[in-house]
């Protein structure tokens with residue numbers, strides 16, 4: 001009797017180990033990945049939080065602070081022999097170009113209805129979405145003719161250098177920008193309407209990496225300046241010809257983006273809390 005029971009147990013164990021268990025392991029990861037999906041709007045919220053933080057820190061601390069120290073920024077910054085850094089819009093374009101080299105297929109574009117550079121003018125279709133972005137000061141989501149998800153976020157004049165520089169620029173069609181104005185829209189595109197948790201976090205990292213690489217391009221450029229620009233591990237005080245190293249710059253971007261990032265990937269909207277939960281446990 002004992003033998004039969006043991007044999008039975010052993011048999012069940014063998015079936016478990018060799019029939020059930022080996023299948024269960026790969027299944028488990030697949031099931032978890034499949035059950036943790038984020039809507040693309042949560043992905044746009046996340047990458048936009050990173051871009052907002054990088055853009056305001058770059059504009060205020062690097063461009064604003066740099067100018068106080070005699071550093072220059074301009075459209076022609078990449079020309080050989082020109083000792084300048086990228087303007088905020090060009091910093092965003094550098095970031096977008098770095099993103100294009102990475103797998104997530106995330107598109108980033110900054111446009112306006114009153115642009116300094118005419119190639120940043122919205123198309124007729126984009127102007128319709130922008131009218132709502134401007135009125136509501138909130139993002140607008142849609143789908144393009146090619147089936148790509150689109151997220152348009154207000155680009156607000158959050159710091160003084162935004163309005164000063166645009167109002168003074170000879171090519172600006174508008175010269176009465178004020179702090180708090182919606183000056184344009186940051187537009188994101190993505191080829192799907194939902195994204196797995198793995199892809200979600202990989203895309204956030206790709207965005208952080210792209211910002212870092214854009215900043216590194218500015219640091220590299222300054223190495224060739226006739227009057228050297230020092231790099232420091234800590235954020236320098238105002239008015240000094242010193243730039244924070246890449247790690248210090250990125251630490252500030254991550255810290256500033258963190259609260260908005262959390263909002264992006266936790267189901268925080270009370271009216272949607274059940275359905276918005278990205279993972280089913």
Ligand code: HEC
Nearest residue numbers: 059088089111112115116117120156157161162165183184
């Ligand atoms: C030192 C000058 C300068 C500063 C500071 C600056 N901009 Fe710009 N901005 C420009 C220039 C020049 C362009 C056009 C760049 C290009 O695409 O060739 C531009 C482009 C833009 C665009 C795209 C439409 C256009 O005008 O071509 C938007 C939107 C924009 N800036 C908003 C902002 C905001 C918001 C800030 C502050 C966070 C800011 N800018 C800070 C000079 C500046």
